[in-house]
Amino acid sequence: MTQILIVDDEEKLRHLLSMMLERKGIKTHKAIHGANALEMLENNSYDLIISDIKMPVMDGRQLISKMREKNILTPVIFITAFATVESAVEMMQQGACDYITKPFDSVKIYLAVEKAINLSRLITENQEMKQALSGAEKSKNLIYKSKAMQDVVALADNVATVDTAVLILGESGTGKEVLANYIHNKSTRCDKRFVAVNCAAISSNLVESELFGYEKGAFTGAAARTRGRFEFSDSGTLFLDEIGDMPLDSQGKLLRALQEKKLQRVGGNEEIPVDVRVICATNQNLGQMVMNKKFRQDLYYRINVFPIEIPPLRLRKEDIVPLAKHIITTFSFGAEHQLSEDACAKLMEYPWPGNVRELANVLERCLILTRDTQKITSQTLSFLQVAQPASPAQHTVIRLPSSGIPxxxxxxxxxxxxxxxxxxxxxxxxxxxxxxxxxxxxxxxxxxxxx
CATH class of the missing domain: 1.10.10 (Arc Repressor Mutant, subunit A)
Structure with missing residues (x-):
């Protein structure tokens, strides 16, 4: 939902603007002056700020100046009682994206807000793009030593330069997204976006709007046309993690988008062409899900052109220590830490049911525990307990109390x-x-x- 911060020392004006915007399904927040707004901006993120210029404590010009100092790029619309060419130029020079003159009506407000929200999305996308590009170099190299991972990387290298659909298989925490990013960075699309979507983390009724976007007014809260992940990753790579958790009805629409290379936004009729390479991943047995009618067979064949299975960490123990040493260096407070030989042996003994993700969590805990000594030993890892799977031959008898048990x-x-x-x-x-x-x-x- 769109979030807008209203900054004005007049309570009536704050209330009026809030009512106008919330009629359009926009969530509003209020600040009584610039200093109050700045404090809220440091702890929360907003899509847009609508601010009066003249206010006590900190006025609109001071607010926007402080925002730029703190690299807060949220677009600002100024409210002014008068407007001349000179004042408009001055406001734009201050950093405002637009201005509204008093008295104002709802039409002016909605038009200005829609334009500014689109600008806000562009700013967000630009920041995400910069972050993705800055982290791309780190993702080009995978940390491994085992023959099993050598085979995985060889497959990834072979498929990277062609736009074939890839299905990455493996238990949770094995690094499926890392491998997908590796394939993207080795491909001809490496200078474009890599967009990751966790299908299991999206509510079933929001999957389509998340993937394909929506038109203004398509549903309550759809205040402006919004691009989905397919459009956002156009010319790049779209990574669909946990594809097995996608609802069946959404699977049909995904299949059509993959086949036709076109999509329709929710609430729209226009067919929008997209050029996206799709990489999927799952920790589930999709073949079995197809047999159980829980996953579409035609979609399964479409995404399973080139499967790559990442073995669990317990089956590639040679990778544990190199991975551990690399993970330690990724923490700002772990640069000087060392792993003792007995710690390495302990790491090799543990089965790592949570795979690389669990290894990273354990090492982060160890780094915190050894900030003084800067050395991780087997004693540091004493909290690691090897859980033994229940044997079918074992019969545990639980005595039922006379009072019963829930x-x-x-x-x-x-x-x-x-x-x-x-x-x-x-x-x-x-x-x-x-x-x-x-x-x-x-x-x-x-x-x-x-x-």
């Missing part, structure tokens, strides 16, 4: 304990409970508050 609470407790012991790896947690991953996901779903 079965659902017992299940919830066991699920939480399994997640804790497995580093939140669902596959390994399911093994600890002696059940399939799909059954474990059902138990997790039953634990959700809305169930």
């Amino acid at each position: 079965l659902q609470q017992v299940q919830m407790s066991l699920v939480k304990q399994a997640l804790d012991k497995s580093g939140n790896n669902q596959t390994y947690a399911a093994k600890l409970l002696g059940i399939s991953r799909s059954k474990f996901r059902v138990l997790l779903k039953n634990m959700e508050p809305d169930q």
Whole structure:
């Protein structure tokens, strides 16, 4: 939802602007002067600021000057009681993107806001592009030593220079997004955007608007036309992580976009051509999901042209120490830290159910614990406990008390304990409970508050 900060010392004007904007589904916040607004800007982000010029404590000109000093690039619309060519030029020189003269009507407000919101999106996209380009060099090289990863990288190098659809398979935390970024940076699209979307993190009713964008007025809160991830990654690479969690009805629309290389925004009729390379990833068995009618067969064939499977960390132990040493250097407070030989041995013994992600979390904890000594030893890693999967041959007898026991609470407790012991790896947690991953996901779903 669009967020706008209104800055004015007059309560009536703040209230009037807020009512006008919230009728259009825009969320508004209010500040009584520039200093108040600056404090809010340091702790929150907004799409736009509408500010009066003359205010006590800190006026509009001082506010925008302070914003530029702190590199806060949020667009500003000034409110003024008069407007001449000279005053308009002065306001633009101060850094305002537009101005509104008093008295104003709703039409003027909406037009100015729509124009400024589009500018805000361009600024955000530009910042994201700079961040992506600055981090691209770091993503070109993968850290590995094992033969298994050598084979993975060889496959990635082979497919990088052609626009073939790639499906990256592997457990959670193995580095699927890192490999996708590697393929992008080795491709002819390396100077364009790499856009990552986690399909599991998007609400099912927002998937289409997130991927394809939407037209103004398409639904409540759609205050302006918005590009989706496909358009945003045009000429570049779109990485769809956890593709197995995409709703079935959205899968059909994704398939059409991949086949036709065209899309329609939500609420629109115009067909928009897009040139995007799509790389998908999943930790699920899509073939089994197809058989269970939970994933479209035609989409599966479309994205599974060139599958690459990343082995879990426990099956490529030669990579653990090189990865650990590299991860340590990525932390600003870890540059001088060292890994002792016994620490390396301990890292090699652990099965890493959470894979590289768990390794990074463990090392971050170790760096904090050893800020004084700057040396990680096996003693530092004493909190690592190797969890043993439940054996089918083992029979645990739980005595039922005469007063009874709430079965659902017992299940919830066991699920939480399994997640804790497995580093939140669902596959390994399911093994600890002696059940399939799909059954474990059902138990997790039953634990959700809305169930």
